[in-house]
Amino acid sequence: MVNRLIVRMNLAKRTLLATTAAAAIALPLLTGLVAAPRASAQAQPAAPASPNASARTTASPGTEAALRRHFESLVKGQPLTAEMTPEFIAAAHPSVDQVAARAKAWGALKSITFKGVDPMGGDLYHLSFEHAEIEAMIRPLTPDGKIPGIGFRMMN
Numbered sequence: 001m002v003n004r005l006i007v008r009m010n011l012a013k014r015t016l017l018a019t020t021a022a023a024a025i026a027l028p029l030l031t032g033l034v035a036a037p038r039a040s041a042q043a044q045p046a047a048p049a050s051p052n053a054s055a056r057t058t059a060s061p062g063t064e065a066a067l068r069r070h071f072e073s074l075v076k077g078q079p080l081t082a083e084m085t086p087e088f089i090a091a092a093h094p095s096v097d098q099v100a101a102r103a104k105a106w107g108a109l110k111s112i113t114f115k116g117v118d119p120m121g122g123d124l125y126h127l128s129f130e131h132a133e134i135e136a137m138i139r140p141l142t143p144d145g146k147i148p149g150i151g152f153r154m155m156n
Helices: 002-031 063-075 086-104
Strands: 109-117 123-129 133-138 150-154
Touching (some): 063 109, 063 123
Antiparallel strands (some): 123 133, 133 150
């Protein structure tokens, strides 16, 4: 009987360890704490999220303004969770304080430039701050104007 208990504990520990390891890798990537590989280094682009995603050449309505408000609030250390979907809040919550602390060092936002549409239909932007350059992707806003997801990486 003792051996069965130990086996179950080991299985529980292994499951917990695997889950923790996956979260430790995925969460920093999702919230921009770790730079993702450049798009040109990826093997193949993903299929478009919708038939019109790759055909679109202009920004989705409201994404530039939402991205501006999101990053300006991060620099101030006050993330605008009211403008985020519950799923985005849940994904970003574990590291939002770390990202906000890093964002303060970037200084004021100077400009946002639309760069195109990624293969999954997200809008790509270049953000220029006083002390940082960032490449960001924002998914099209939900019908009620919420941000479903933002990814970014430091360029310098």
